[in-house]
Amino acid sequence: MASRKRKQKRMLFKSLSNLYAVLVYGFLYAPIAVMMVFSFNDQKVNYYWNGFTLKWYVKLFTDSSIVEYLWNSLFIAGMATLGSVVIGTIGAVGLIRFEFRLKKLVNHSLYIPIVIPEIVLGLSLLLLFEVIRLPLGFTAIILSHITFCVPFVIIIMRGRLSGMDLSVEEASMDLGANRMVTFFRVTLPMLVPGIMSGAFMSFTLSIDDVIISNFVSGPYSTTFPVKILSLVKTGLSPEVNALTTIMIAVILLGLLINSTVQAFIRKRFLTHIKSYF
Amino acid sequence: MNEIGEYIISLSNVDKYFGTNHVIQNFHLNVRQGEFLTLLGPSGCGKTTILRMIAGFEDSSGGTIRVQGERVEDKEAFERDVNTVFQSYALFPHMTVFDNIAYGLSVKKVPKSEIKERVKEMLELVQLMGFEGRKPAMMSGGQKQRVAIARALINRPKVLLLDEPLGALDLKLRKQMQIELKRLQKKLNITFIYVTHDQEEAMTMSDRIAVMNGGVLEQLDTPDQIYKHPKTKFVADFIGESNLFDGIAKPAESISAHMENGTIQKEFTVLTASGIFPLVQNVTEESCSVTKEPLDSGSGLPLTVCVRPEVMKYSKCPVEGFSLSGVIKNVIFVGSQYRSLIVMDNGYEVRVNRIKPDQTVSEGERVFLFWDLEDASCIFQRKEG
Numbered sequence: 238m239a240s241r242k243r244k245q246k247r248m249l250f251k252s253l254s255n256l257y258a259v260l261v262y263g264f265l266y267a268p269i270a271v272m273m274v275f276s277f278n279d280q281k282v283n284y285y286w287n288g289f290t291l292k293w294y295v296k297l298f299t300d301s302s303i304v305e306y307l308w309n310s311l312f313i314a315g316m317a318t319l320g321s322v323v324i325g326t327i328g329a330v331g332l333i334r335f336e337f338r339l340k341k342l343v344n345h346s347l348y349i350p351i352v353i354p355e356i357v358l359g360l361s362l363l364l365l366f367e368v369i370r371l372p373l374g375f376t377a378i379i380l381s382h383i384t385f386c387v388p389f390v391i392i393i394m395r396g397r398l399s400g401m402d403l404s405v406e407e408a409s410m411d412l413g414a415n416r417m418v419t420f421f422r423v424t425l426p427m428l429v430p431g432i433m434s435g436a437f438m439s440f441t442l443s444i445d446d447v448i449i450s451n452f453v454s455g456p457y458s459t460t461f462p463v464k465i466l467s468l469v470k471t472g473l474s475p476e477v478n479a480l481t482t483i484m485i486a487v488i489l490l491g492l493l494i495n496s497t498v499q500a501f502i503r504k505r506f507l508t509h510i511k512s513y514f
Numbered sequence: 515m516n517e518i519g520e521y522i523i524s525l526s527n528v529d530k531y532f533g534t535n536h537v538i539q540n541f542h543l544n545v546r547q548g549e550f551l552t553l554l555g556p557s558g559c560g561k562t563t564i565l566r567m568i569a570g571f572e573d574s575s576g577g578t579i580r581v582q583g584e585r586v587e588d589k590e591a592f593e594r595d596v597n598t599v600f601q602s603y604a605l606f607p608h609m610t611v612f613d614n615i616a617y618g619l620s621v622k623k624v625p626k627s628e629i630k631e632r633v634k635e636m637l638e639l640v641q642l643m644g645f646e647g648r649k650p651a652m653m654s655g656g657q658k659q660r661v662a663i664a665r666a667l668i669n670r671p672k673v674l675l676l677d678e679p680l681g682a683l684d685l686k687l688r689k690q691m692q693i694e695l696k697r698l699q700k701k702l703n704i705t706f707i708y709v710t711h712d713q714e715e716a717m718t719m720s721d722r723i724a725v726m727n728g729g730v731l732e733q734l735d736t737p738d739q740i741y742k743h744p745k746t747k748f749v750a751d752f753i754g755e756s757n758l759f760d761g762i763a764k765p766a767e768s769i770s771a772h773m774e775n776g777t778i779q780k781e782f783t784v785l786t787a788s789g790i791f792p793l794v795q796n797v798t799e800e801s802c803s804v805t806k807e808p809l810d811s812g813s814g815l816p817l818t819v820c821v822r823p824e825v826m827k828y829s830k831c832p833v834e835g836f837s838l839s840g841v842i843k844n845v846i847f848v849g850s851q852y853r854s855l856i857v858m859d860n861g862y863e864v865r866v867n868r869i870k871p872d873q874t875v876s877e878g879e880r881v882f883l884f885w886d887l888e889d890a891s892c893i894f895q896r897k898e899g
Contacts, residue, residue, distance in 0.1 A: 410590070
C-alpha cells in the first residue's frame, strides 16, 4: 500500500503549501481589507463595528478638505513625472550615445540619490531651498520629486536604449530625414515603452513620498500623504478610509483595464491586417 | 565634363583613421553608371567602412569622395543621393511594411496619393503584395530583406549601397535573392555597390570586383580577370583555390616576340624551391615598373606563378621543361570532383582537381606535375624602395 501512503503525503504537502499561500496573502492584504471594511462603519472611532453606512463617502464629496490634498498630490505627481521623464530621456540618450571624459563618474553618481537615506536628501533639499531663497510649497515639492525620480528614469531608459539597433537611426537619415525628424519619427516612438515605464515609476514614487515632501512642503501647500500623517496625530476621520478605498478601487480598475487592453492589442496585432489600397 | 564626371562614384586618395588605426589607406575607386560593383575581402578589411563613408555615416580622414562628380564630404547622410540596405535590415519596428517603405517619400513631403502609388509599385517589384499592414516582427528574414530593399529603392537613388544584405539568410534563400537582386539591378539600371566576404556571391553577381585587404585595394577587375589573372598573391590565394610557386624567372633564349602596343612576349625559366618550369609571359611596361628591374636582367625577375587546381595536370613520366615531382598523399571525392593532394619534395602541398577519377595512379605513387603554359598566371613581386 505504498502508493496510498505516497498519495497521502502529497495531499499533505499540497494543503500545507496552500495554507502558506493564504497566510502570505492574508499578511499582505489584511490591513487593507480592515481599512476598507471600516470605511463603511457607522461609527466615528474605529474600534468596533456599528453597522453599514455610506455617510463617509457622502461627506467626502460634499464637505471635506481631504480631497483637495489628493488633487494636490496628483498635480505634483503629474508635474514631477513630466519633468523627470523629459530630463531622464535626454540624459539617457546622451549617456548611451556620446563618449566623454568622466562618463564613468557621471554614470555612477546616478545611484547616489537612490541609495542615500531620504531623510538626508530631504534635509539637504530644504537647506538648498533656504540658501537660494526658494519659497517652500508646490514648486519646491515638484523640484524635489524630480530630483529623486530622474535617476530611476535614466536607469530604466538606459536599459531600453542599449538594446536598440543604432542602424535604424542611420537608415532614417539615409532615407533623407534630418536629425530632428529622425528623433521624432524613429527614436522617440521606439522609446515610448521605456518612457511609459519611467513615467509610471516616477508617478508612483512621487505619489508615495512622505519624508522629502514633509521637509519642503511648507505651511500652506502640502501633499495627501503628508496631510494624512499629520492627521494621525489629531485623530483620523473615517472619510480618509473612504478616500483610500476609492483610490484602491481606481488602481484595481486601472490594472484590469491595462491587462484587457494588452490582450486585445496582442490579438489584433496578430490577426488584423490593415488594408491600404 | 571632366574625367571624374564620367563616374557616378569616385573615391580618390581616401584615408580613414580610427584613432591611430589606419583602416583605409590611399583608396582609389571609380564606379560607372549602372555598374554592379562588389567590394570583396575578409572581415576587417575596411569594405564596410568604404560603404559607410560613401553613405555619409562615417567621415573620411582625407581624400575626396564624389557622387556624380560632386564632392560630398561636407554633406550629411540625408543630403546624399545614395541609399543603403543594411546588414541588420534596420527596419523601423514600430511601423508597418507600408510605412517603412513610404518613409523616404513621406519625409520629403510627397503627396499621399503619389506615395500610395509608388509604395504599391515597390511592393510589386519585390513581390510583397498583401504584406502592407504587417509589422517587421511578423516577417521572415527574406521578407524583411525585401522590405529593406524596397524602402531604399523608393527614393530612386542614383546608387544603392548594400552591406552584406544576404548575410543572415540561409544558403538556398541567399542564392535565390542573389538572382533577384541582379534582376532588379538590370531592370532599374541603378548602380549597385555591394559589400560581401563571400567570393562566390561576388563572382555570380558583379560586373567588377574590388578585392580589398587590410584597408588597401588589391585588385579591381571583372570576375573573370580576377580569377584568371590575379595581380597579387593575396588575390590569388583569396579567390578560389590556387597553387602558388614563388621563384625567380630567368629569360630563356628561344622566344622573344614583339607584340603590338609595346608588349613583349618572352619565354622564361622559373626556378622555385619546388622545382623548375617554363613560363611564357607578356611583359608590359607596367610589370617592369612593378619589379623595378630591367626586363632582360641577368639576375632574373622575382615573381609568383599561380596555377589553379583544375588546370594542374600530372603524369607518371617527366614532361619536357618541367621538373616538378611529388607523391600523391590522398584523393578525396567531394561530390562534384576528385581532389588530390600532392606533396612536393620540399614539402609544399599542391592541389589537383579532376572531374573524373584517375585509375592509373594510386596514393603514395610518385607523379610529375605540368600544365598548359597559357593556364599559368604570373604575379610580379613588388620590390620595396
